[in-house]
Amino acid sequence: MVRQLPTVLVTGASSGIGATYADRFARRGHDLVLVARDQTRLEELASRLRAETGVKIDVVRADLTDSADLARVETRLRDDDSIGVLINNAGVSAPGGFANGDLDVMDRLIRLNVTAVTRLAGAVVPRFLARGDGAIINIASVLGLAPEISLGAYGPSKAYVLALSQSLQAELGGRGVYVQAVLPAATRTEIWAKSGRDVNTLKGVMEVDELVDAALAGFDRREAVTIPPLPDAGQWEKFNAARQAMLPNFANEHAAERYRTGNPGNSIAAQ
Template identity: 60%
Template sequence: MSHSSTVLITGASTGIGATYAARFAQRGHNLVLVARDKQRLDALAAQLSEQYKVSVDVLRADLTQPDDLAAVERRLRDDASIQILVNNAGAAQSGSFIEQSTDSVAQLVTLNTTALVRLASAVAPRLAQAGDGAIINIGSVVGLAPELGMTVYGATKAFVLFLSQGLSLELAPKGVYVQAVLPAATRTEIWERSGIDINTLAEVMEVGDLVDAALLGFDRREAVTIPALHVAERWDGLQAARQGLLADIRQADVAERYQVKA
């Protein structure tokens, strides 16, 4: 990937997405910024193009709306200059599962999973054919921890991790790098929008620190980057335990503990 290649970033008007935009612009990449708030996008585009002398296009889109999503998909399919997709757009919501409405849950799933996988699907074949490019999917450590109580949000982020790992296995041999980034609590507007008071959280990472760490993982070509994980061997141990579990699954035989005794 050359530094003159274009990066398309969803959820780019603020927070993690806007910070990715600034960091990639600083590296000399042209940008396509996608979000709902066109006024903020225009302001960010003007700032970054002036500061870093890169080309910045704005694509206003609500990724929960089929027509808007289709427009972003077309851009990813047709614009050969786009070599990096940052799938950052996402949302959370407060309350327990039974307190959340069916419609709000469905909208959360649409944004956090359906839109993300459709955009990856739109760009991956072209990148694979070119033998170059990258997809960055923003997940969350909540996807590893049902104990945290954010059931639907966590489930969508578990999907993002699984998808990213599967895509990495499929696409890496074709020259396409896939990275899953799993932030912990980060100081962005997602908390206010979801009705969660960020001041109730004991520890919160600054967004610049999060993105800088994620990009270091990107440069190292990590398949999974967890900036807040201080003992890297924990992840290695989890993967080893998972592989050991899979080795003990014998599909033809019911495990002894489930066998009915005569």
């Protein structure tokens, strides 16, 4: 008996990375649930992929910064037993940093890049655990590892997505649920124009097809973290190992010696 492939739910599916993921999974034979704000573009993509691949595709028009729309997608993830892969791709950037940033714009960014990602993952995890399998792909960014590049709340939001993915994988990986964080660098998508930047002025911009194909190679290998533009995987491994090496020291009950020596006002040093 041929096992039915799981349905894949993709957020931000109307263009760019999300649309390319939809294309690739459709060509692998997966049915799809496509979620985005642009109903027309979703329908056009769905019609093309149905004609080219024959898979079943549902279109869900939703603005994930709207609590009612987000709740509808959460309900679909919670109740639809056919969905076995969630791709948290929807995200937004914003121009400028904090010195001249618009707090309302940053708030919307956080609701989409952080809150929606968290709630959608949280909605689907109990069902994945109950059946003993499932996969979540979270689209983060290399900027989550580069706080020196100041783009307001965008980099920090993607650092959260990376940390969330690692935490979920640590908690759930041994129970049949696979979580992958994908960290693109600059990729040729509409996010640049929407944030007021011309992608053609940037160097080292990866084409979206190449980015998604690389991310799927990592998915097939069951990588916890996939960084498509990074030539030397050992650099990430060393970085992650250095982070893990610090963990036992965080349990010390006293401050490190460098914070106590030569400070007569410190109560620990005075004892």
